[in-house]
Structures are given as C-alpha cells and as structure tokens.
Amino acid sequence: MTGHAATLAELPQPDPEAASGAVARLRGHAWLVGWWAAGRAVVLLAALAVHLFGPRGYLDTQVRGSAFGLLDSWDASWYRMIARSGYLLVPGRQSDPAFFPLFPLLLRIVHRLGLGYGPSGILISNVALLVALVVLYALTRELLGETIARRATVYAAIFPLGYVFSMTYPESLVLALIAAAGIAALRGRWVLAAACAGGAALARPEGIFVALPLAAIAWQQRRTLTPAGRGLAVGAVAAPAAALASFPLYLNRVLDDPLAWSHAEHAWGRHFTPLGIVDAFEQLPAQVAKNGWVVRDVVFLFVYLVLLVFARRAGAPWPWLAAALAVVVLPAFSVSFMSIGRFGLLAPPVFWGLAEAGRDRRADRAIRAVSLALLAAATVTVPFVFP
Amino acid sequence: MRRVLLTIAVACAVAAGATTAGWGLQAAILPPPAQSARVAANAVSWLLRSGLVESAYRIGSGPVVHGDCLQGWPSARPRRSSSQAAILVLDTGGTLVYLRPGLRVFGAGGDEPSPLPLVQLELGGCVNVVAPRIAQVIQTTHVRVERSFAAGHPALAILVPTRLTRLTVYVTPRTFKPFAIGVGSPRYSGLSRIWLIRAAASHPARSREMVAE
Numbered sequence: 142m143t144g145h146a147a148t149l150a151e152l153p154q155p156d157p158e159a160a161s162g163a164v165a166r167l168r169g170h171a172w173l174v175g176w177w178a179a180g181r182a183v184v185l186l187a188a189l190a191v192h193l194f195g196p197r198g199y200l201d202t203q204v205r206g207s208a209f210g211l212l213d214s215w216d217a218s219w220y221r222m223i224a225r226s227g228y229l230l231v232p233g234r235q236s237d238p239a240f241f242p243l244f245p246l247l248l249r250i251v252h253r254l255g256l257g258y259g260p261s262g263i264l265i266s267n268v269a270l271l272v273a274l275v276v277l278y279a280l281t282r283e284l285l286g287e288t289i290a291r292r293a294t295v296y297a298a299i300f301p302l303g304y305v306f307s308m309t310y311p312e313s314l315v316l317a318l319i320a321a322a323g324i325a326a327l328r329g330r331w332v333l334a335a336a337c338a339g340g341a342a343l344a345r346p347e348g349i350f351v352a353l354p355l356a357a358i359a360w361q362q363r364r365t366l367t368p369a370g371r372g373l374a375v376g377a378v379a380a381p382a383a384a385l386a387s388f389p390l391y392l393n394r395v396l397d398d399p400l401a402w403s404h405a406e407h408a409w410g411r412h413f414t415p416l417g418i419v420d421a422f423e424q425l426p427a428q429v430a431k432n433g434w435v436v437r438d439v440v441f442l443f444v445y446l447v448l449l450v451f452a453r454r455a456g457a458p459w460p461w462l463a464a465a466l467a468v469v470v471l472p473a474f475s476v477s478f479m480s481i482g483r484f485g486l487l488a489p490p491v492f493w494g495l496a497e498a499g500r501d502r503r504a505d506r507a508i509r510a511v512s513l514a515l516l517a518a519a520t521v522t523v524p525f526v527f528p
Numbered sequence: 529m530r531r532v533l534l535t536i537a538v539a540c541a542v543a544a545g546a547t548t549a550g551w552g553l554q555a556a557i558l559p560p561p562a563q564s565a566r567v568a569a570n571a572v573s574w575l576l577r578s579g580l581v582e583s584a585y586r587i588g589s590g591p592v593v594h595g596d597c598l599q600g601w602p603s604a605r606p607r608r609s610s611s612q613a614a615i616l617v618l619d620t621g622g623t624l625v626y627l628r629p630g631l632r633v634f635g636a637g638g639d640e641p642s643p644l645p646l647v648q649l650e651l652g653g654c655v656n657v658v659a660p661r662i663a664q665v666i667q668t669t670h671v672r673v674e675r676s677f678a679a680g681h682p683a684l685a686i687l688v689p690t691r692l693t694r695l696t697v698y699v700t701p702r703t704f705k706p707f708a709i710g711v712g713s714p715r716y717s718g719l720s721r722i723w724l725i726r727a728a729a730s731h732p733a734r735s736r737e738m739v740a741e
Binding site for chain 1: 531532534535536537538539540541542543544545546547548549550551553554555557558559560561562565566569572573576659660663666667
C-alpha cells in the first residue's frame with residue numbers, strides 16, 4: 142500500500158500554473174471564439190433560410206435536400222468526388238484533377254470516422270476557420286500589434302465573402318496554414334513552418350506564395366541561426382514548391398499523366414498568358430453579358446488592391462504584400478476575373494488593410510455592421526453564383 | 529565550407545521530406561480511380577483525338593450503311609458551338625447534322641430529336657455525340673465495363689445508359705481504343721464497326737466538302 146502511494150507520488154503531477162495559464166489563454170481568446178461563432182451563425186442561419194424558403198437558383202435537389210446543403214454546393218461536389226473515387230481526368234471535360242488534394246484527403250479521413258462527406262466538409266471548413274482566426278491573430282499581433290490584430294481577426298470572421306470559409310471548400314484551411322507557417326517561422330520553428338507551408342500549397346496553388354514571407358523571415362534570422370537551422374529555414378522556404386511537386390508525381394502514378402492538373406484547368410477555360418489581364422479587361426463586357434456576377438469579382442479585385450495599400454500604411458511587411466498581390470492579381474492573367482473575390486480570402490494583408498481602415502471607432506463599427514449584413518446577403522447568393 | 533554543405537544538406541532533406549510526405553499522404557489516403565472509369569476515360573481520349581470516324585452499321589435487319597462522321601462545323605459560327613457539332617454523311621445519300629447545345633438533328637425529317645437519328649449518330653461513332661455521353665456516365669454514376677466480344681474480336685464493353693438509348697462502346701482490351709458500337713432503344717437497335725481517323729489539317733476543307741455533298 143505504502144509502495145503504491147510512493148509510486149503515485151513519484152508520478153508527474155499536473156502543474157497548476159500551466160493549467161491556469163491554458164485556461165487564461167482560452168479565456169483570452171473568448172472574444173475571438175465569439176466572433177467566429179457570430180459569423181458562422183450568420184452563415185448557417187442564412188443557409189438554413191435558403192433551404193426553408195428559397196431561392197432555389199441552380200442548386201440541384203440533392204443539395205437542397207439537406208439543411209446546410211447550400212454550403213456543400215458548387216465545387217464541393219468535385220472535392221467529394223475526389224475523396225470518394227480518387228482523381229480521374231476525363232478528356233475534353235471539366236474534371237477533378239483541377240482540384241488540389243489536401244482538402245479531399247481530410248474529407249476522406251473525417252468521412253472514415255463515420256460522418257457523411259457533406260457534413261465532413263462543412264465541419265472541416267468551420268473548425269479550420271477557428272484555427273485560422275487564432276493563428277491570424279497571433280501572426281498579426283507579432284507583425285502589427287494588438288489593436289490591428291484584434292480588428293483584423295474580427296473582420297476575417299465576418300468578411301462578406303467569408304461564407305466560403307463555411308463551405309466544403311479549402312479556403313479556411315489554406316488561410317490557417319498560411320498564417321500558421323508565418324507565425325511558426327517568426328518564432329523560429331522552421332520544421333512546423335515547412336509542414337504548414339507545404340500543406341497550404343497542397344490545398345490550393347496560391348499556397349505557394351507563402352514562400353515569399355518565409356524567405357524574408359529566414360533572411361532576417363540568418364545571423365542568429367545555426368548552419369542546420371539555416372538549412373531548416375531554406376527547406377521551409379522550398380517546402381511549398383516541394384510539396385506541390387508531389388501532386389503531379391501522384392497524378393502520374395494514378396493517371397499516367399503528370400500534367401493532368403494543367404489539362405483539367407484548360408477544360409475550365411483557365412490558361413495563363415503574359416497579357417492575360419489585358420485580355421481579361423478587353424473581354425470583360427462579353428463576360429458581364431454572359432454572367433453579370435463577374436462584376437462582383439472585379440469589384441473585389443479593386444477593393445483588395447485598395448486594402449493592400451491600407452495594409453502597407455499599417456506597416457505590413459513587403460513580402461506579405463507581394464504574396465497577397467500575387468494571390469489577388471495573378472488569377473486575372475488566366476483571362477478571367479471569376480472567383481478572384483474568393484481567392485483574396487487567402488491573403489492575410491487583406492484583413493490587415495481592412496483593420497487599418499477601421500482604425501477610427503465609427504469606421505470600425507460601420508465595417509462590422511456592413512460586413513455582417515453583406516455576409517448574410519452574400520450567403521443567399523450561393524444558389525445563383527459559385528463563389 | 530562544411531557549414532554551407534550542412535545547410536544545403538538539411539534544406540534538401542526538408543524539401544525532399546515535403547515531397548515525400550505529400551506524395552505518401554495522397555497515395556495512402558486517396559483511392560485510385562476505378563479501372564472501369566479509366567477504361568472509359570481512355571476511350572473518350574481516343575475519340576477526342578480523332579477528327580473523322582468512318583463506320584459501317586446495320587440497324588435491325590436493315591442493310592449495311594457506311595457513314596463518315598466529322599467533328600465540328602465549317603461555318604463562321606462561334607467557335608464553341610461549331611466545335612460541338614457533328615456531321616454524319618451516309619452512303620445512302622442522307623446527311624445528319626448535330627448541333628449542341630439543344631440536341632438539334634437536321635436532315636432526318638425534322639429538327640426534333642428522335643431515337644432514329646440519334647441511333648444513327650451514335651452508331652456512326654460521332655465523337656461529339658458519343659464522347660460526352662461516356663464522360664457524363666463516368667462523372668455521375670459508376671461506369672460499368674464488361675469483358676465481351678464484338679466484330680469478331682475480344683473487347684471490353686463500356687455500358688452507357690442514356691435518356692433515349694442504351695449505348696455500348698466496345699474497346700480493345702489493351703489500348704482501350706473504340707472499334708465498335710452497339711445501340712439499343714425501345715424501337716431501334718443496331719451494331720456498328722468504327723474506324724477512328726486522327727484530326728488532320730485538311731479538316732475544315734473536308735467538312736465543307738461533306739456539307740456541299
């Protein structure tokens with residue numbers, strides 16, 4: 142008996158200080174969880190309202206059949222298709238190798254736990270958004286200070302196009318991985334930075350641009366790093382490209398075609414040319430005539446550019462701005478403005494710029510109110526236009 | 529020098545680790561595509577690479593009809609719609625013109641689609657008719673492929689149920705190249721032998737000739 146007591150006493154006891162620190166940290170993030178919950182409540186309620194009262198738009202009966210089917214529509218079917226049946230290039234048609242593997246991979250893992258593909262996708266996206274907000278806050282606080290960090294995080298949680306963060310889409314996951322890679326690099330945790338940066342590139346092609354800020358951080362830390370540490374930092378900078386290379390290698394294995402992604406993108410009408418953005422503006426009237434919703438993406442392109450100027454004013458580092466500019470502008474070189482509004486969600490400086498614009502108390506309140514209203518309205522547009 | 533080499537070695541190891549981990553995750557977790565779907569996708573690929581399909585078909589107990597089916601349309605219509613057209617010229621003197629979207633078939637006694645011209649276009653191996661049907665089945669349902677025998681050769685039969693007809697595309701077991709087509713509908717059924725001719729530079733001129741004929 143005494144022996145047992147002695148053994149128990151030797152076991153490591155929970156550190157009350159560490160436990161209270163974790164609770165304090167959690168309490169410290171309560172505001173963040175609250176804004177995440179508020180933003181998601183708006184999206185989920187709007188989705189539920191569409192399910193109950195319409196509009197129906199282009200959504201098929203299967204999507205309309207479930208309460209939150211709206212959030213599992215459009216490209217969600219491609220991610221589900223990959224998770225369920227793997228990649229397959231169907232020549233001459235839009236097919237799933239156009240979509241990157243990390244999100245369907247997670248979809249398949251969560252599905253194996255017993256959840257349907259639709260709920261799995263929505264669950265992953267919403268949880269990933271909470272993680273994204275935590276790491277975005279940490280990154281922004283490190284770079285631009287507490288007040289900007291708080292506002293940027295709140296604005297990200299309720300951003301008008303942020304309904305995508307709740308859909309079976311990888312955007313929230315990629316934002317989380319990009320911000321996590323940045324904060325890990327700033328804290329000198331280069332292996333973690335490499336893993337997050339690689340993950341971001343495997344989830345969406347825009348993830349590769351996180352290499353720019355990582356390279357700048359590695360350069361700043363070069364004098365304090367050991368030779369091995371420098372190697373880790375350089376490796377983390379190369380990780381997005383290296384991880385990205387695994388995708389064509391995998392496609393070559395299963396489809397005997399390492400360029401299947403490129404072929405699939407072509408069927409989607411996206412092909413990059415040096416003067417693509419000029420052609421995109423030339424073809425804009427025709428695009429608007431065909432699908433008026435493209436105006437929304439053009440508006441967001443300009444809004445993002447203005448926000449990047451604001452982000453610079455707030456003191457955002459140039460490499461982050463360059464990466465954001467690439468994320469926002471490069472898609473237009475594929476002779477299309479479609480979905481630029483959604484792509485911009487992957488650029489943390491967009492939220493930093495908005496936080497700078499909301500420096501004034503009244504502006505801050507206005508941004509919050511307008512964002513929440515637009516978030517609800519934008520969610521209701523999903524039946525009519527893909528994000 | 530040793531310090532630089534160490535830096536390079538560690539960087540390469542991290543990059544290699546990222547590639548290997550990415551590849552490993554995909555290979556371990558994502559399922560490979562079903563073999564039947566790959567066979568069907570390869571058949572679509574063969575069809576799309578051909579500009580002209582020559583065919584010999586018989587509907588029911590009727591005579592053998594020879595046809596040439598060309599992809600595209602030679603007019604100055606918008607590129608998208610012209611590339612989705614098909615012209616089937618028959619040795620019986622008839623010409624069927626198929627324009628997507630809208631499934632209009634001209635030259636068959638009216639503009640409305642009916643099973644007979646569709647059956648003829650499918651038996652003629654018209655790429656813009658047959659390929660989208662196979663692709664649709666691959667992406668929406670589980671495509672069925674069976675071992676079979678057609679035109680005196682062993683084959684894999686790709687079963688493509690559509691709204692108006694039951695289409696079966698027979699491909700060679702090794703290369704998956706389509707070489708025969710079977711079509712069934714409540715009123716008509718037939719079998720054809722097809723020969724895929726690669727798209728050529730003379731394609732537009734040939735199509736003008738065919739339409740003129």
